[in-house]
Amino acid sequence: MAVYHAYIVGLHGRSIGVVQIDCADDDAAIKSAMRLVDSHDVEVWQTDRPVARFDAPSKQLFRK
Template identity: 75%
Template sequence: MTVYRAYIVGRHDQFIGVVQMDCADDDSAVTSASRLVDSHDVELWQMDRPVARFDAPSKQIRRK
């Protein structure tokens, strides 16, 4: 398992929370992190590597 972190993004792109996840690969981490999106954006990272960003209003994903 690989450790990923999903950062909850507040106003002015400041991280306001974090959820640590152990996932088998990027695809499973993306699926898990996408469930965290509500009124805030979410950025998914694996160590210092950005994996994806989820924008709250449109619920669209951008792979980095």
Template identity: 75%
Template sequence: MTAYQAYIVGSHSRSIGVVRMDCADDDAAIESASRLVDNHDVELWQMGRPVVRFEAASKQMFRK
């Protein structure tokens, strides 16, 4: 399992929370992080590597 962090992004692109998760790979982590998107954007990172950003307003996913 690999450690990932999903950062909940508030106004001014500042992190307002973090969810740590262990997932088998990027695809599993992306699936888990996508469930966290509500009124805030979510950025998924694996260590110092950005994986993907979910934008709440547009419901779009952007690979880093």
């Protein structure tokens, strides 16, 4: 198992929370982190390596 961190991203790109995810690989970590996306963006990292970023659905609605 590898340790990943899902960072909940608030205003101005600042982390407002973190969830540790223990997964077998990147794909499993991504699937787990996708469930955390609600009104805030989520970034998935493994140590200092960025794995994925998910934009909050409400944010996507307002893009032009």
